[in-house]
Structures are given as C-alpha cells and as structure tokens.
Amino acid sequence: MLNARCALVTGATQGIGLAVAERLAAAGADVVLHGIEPRSQGDAVAARLAAAHGVRCAYVAADLLDADAAAGLVQRAEAALRPIDILVNNAGIQHTSPIEAFPTDRWHAIVAVNLSAAFFTMRAAVPGMRARRWGRIVNIASVHGLVASVNKAAYLAAKHGLVGLSKGVALETATDGITVNCICPGWTDTPIIVPQIEARAARFGGDRDAAVRDLLREKQPNLTLLPPGRIGDVAVFLCGEAAAGITGVALPVDGGWTAQ
Numbered sequence: 001m002l003n004a005r006c007a008l009v010t011g012a013t014q015g016i017g018l019a020v021a022e023r024l025a026a027a028g029a030d031v032v033l034h035g036i037e038p039r040s041q042g043d044a045v046a047a048r049l050a051a052a053h054g055v056r057c058a059y060v061a062a063d064l065l066d067a068d069a070a071a072g073l074v075q076r077a078e079a080a081l082r083p084i085d086i087l088v089n090n091a092g093i094q095h096t097s098p099i100e101a102f103p104t105d106r107w108h109a110i111v112a113v114n115l116s117a118a119f120f121t122m123r124a125a126v127p128g129m130r131a132r133r134w135g136r137i138v139n140i141a142s143v144h145g146l147v148a149s150v151n152k153a154a155y156l157a158a159k160h161g162l163v164g165l166s167k168g169v170a171l172e173t174a175t176d177g178i179t180v181n182c183i184c185p186g187w188t189d190t191p192i193i194v195p196q197i198e199a200r201a202a203r204f205g206g207d208r209d210a211a212v213r214d215l216l217r218e219k220q221p222n223l224t225l226l227p228p229g230r231i232g233d234v235a236v237f238l239c240g241e242a243a244a245g246i247t248g249v250a251l252p253v254d255g256g257w258t259a260q
C-alpha cells in the first residue's frame with residue numbers, strides 16, 4: 001500500500017514511534033527511524049524492521065532539544081535513505097507539576113521536543129513533498145492537544161500548539177497533494193506514562209494495576225490502556241489514499257476520553 005514511499009518517524013525506537021515505524025514498514029514503506037540512542041542500538045532496530053518487512057530502513061540520531069539538530073534532521077534522513085514522503089513527528093516528553101512549581105528548564109524542554117521540533121521538520125520536509133506533489137505529515141499530539149488536565153502546563157501548551165501548527169500547515173499545503181493531521185492519543189501503554197502510574201501507585205500501596213485502573217476510571221471510558229499499535233494503524237490509514245481528503249484534523253484515539 002505504501003510501497004513507493006519513504007517515511008521519517010521521530011522517537012521511533014520505542015513506544016508509539018516504534019509501533020508507527022513497524023506498521024509503516026509492514027505497509028511497504030521504507031523507514032528512517034530517528035532516536036537519541038547510540039548508533040549501534042538504533043541501527044539494530046532499523047535492521048530488525050528491514051529484515052521483518054523486506055523494506056529499507058536507516059537510523060539517524062539527533063537530540064531534538066537542540067534546534068539546529070531538529071532543523072537538520074530531514075536533510076540527514078534523506079541522505080541516509082531517500083527523499084521523505086511521510087513525516088511522523090512523534091518524539092515527546094512529559095513533566096507534571098503545579099504551575100507555581102513548574103521548572104523553567106522543563107517548560108523549555110517540552111516546548112522544544114513536543115512543538116518546535118515539529119515546526120523544524122515540517123519546514124524542511126514540505127518543499128520536497130510539494131515538488132513531488134505528494135506528502136503525508138502525521139503529528140502525534142495528544143488528548144491534551146484538545147482538552148486539559150491539571151499539572152501539565154507545558155505539555156498542554158505544546159500539544160495545543162502542535163494541533164494549531166498542523167492546521168496551519170494543512171491549509172498552506174492543501175492544494176499540493178499533501179495532508180497534515182494530528183493523532184490525539186489517550187492513555188497508551190508506553191514508557192512515558194510510567195512516572196504518572198508510579199506516582200498514582202503510591203496512593204494504592206504500590207499496586208501498579210490499581211493505579212492504572214484508577215487513572216483510566218478518571219478519564220478514559222473504555223477503561224483500557226491503548227496498545228501502541230492502535231496508534232500505528234491510524235497513522236498508516238492517514239498515510240493511505242483512502243485518507244487523501246483528510247487534512248487539518250486532530251483525530252482522537254482515546255477510548256472516549258474527549259467525548260465526555
């Protein structure tokens with residue numbers, strides 16, 4: 001289905017990013033995986049995906065806290081494999097704290113990785129997509145790009161910003177064969193939520209399962225942590241021809257969270 005395409009997925013060595021990369025490779029796309037791990041580690045993940053799916057994969061390391069590294073990522077990915085048709089901005093970090101105690105460095109880091117990096121990669125990727133008259137940009141936002149929860153000031157600002165940024169780029173590219181959409185996951189079973197589960201578990205005598213049940217009861221009506229593959233499947237759908245008419249949307253994949 002995506003045989004002629006080449007994708008760049010940020011934060012692709014674990015969690016949702018890895019699931020997206022795996023699903024894109026399974027759909028036939030070549031994939032450049034981005035991460036922060038050393039070259040040998042990233043190359044091993046890329047080699048595993050390439051062998052499993054019979055596609056070409058490469059690995060590029062870059063710390064997206066560094067604006068220059070973010071700005072140069074697409075060019076490096078294209079040098080590693082070939083021009084990027086599909087860009088998935090997935091890398092993200094979290095920090096929870098009441099606003100009055102929110103550390104300045106966490107604010108800047110979350111905005112840099114979750115929002116500014118997507119600006120830099122889209123700015124670099126759009127001209128090539130426009131020239132080839134085909135492109136798919138999928139930005140992994142969050143339910144927190146649509147609604148708020150307490151103690152997530154920077155994450156909320158960055159994810160709401162990412163939804164707005166994506167809508168704007170969708171309008172700018174609407175006649176160019178390019179679509180730009182956000183996926184807005186609810187609670188998904190990946191390492192990013194572990195600190196929040198651990199903090200909640202402290203209230204339940206360290207019982208992790210009880211903590212997860214409590215978190216889900218509070219917000220996510222399907223009462224189930226989403227497997228990362230669910231997000232990967234939706235990303236593949238948004239990259240396919242069936243979704244060619246969908247641009248500028250922020251699609252919740254949230255077990256009913258934002259229906260409330």
Ligand SMILES: NC(=O)c1ccc[n+]([C@@H]2O[C@H](COP(=O)([O-])OP(=O)(O)OC[C@H]3O[C@@H](n4cnc5c(N)ncnc54)[C@H](O)[C@@H]3O)[C@@H](O)[C@H]2O)c1
Pocket residue numbers: 010011012013014015016017035036062063064065090091092093113114140141142143184185186187188189190191192193
């Ligand atoms: N898991 C959830 O419940 C959930 C819900 C909504 C949205 N999301 C979003 O999904 C995306 C993926 O997160 P995940 O759940 O897979 O968690 P994760 O922690 O497993 O993955 C985050 C990825 O971001 C990368 N990353 C972190 N700091 C980086 C940096 N400085 N430079 C480059 N890359 C960096 C990590 O290497 C990792 O691959 C994030 O944008 C997150 O906000 C997750």
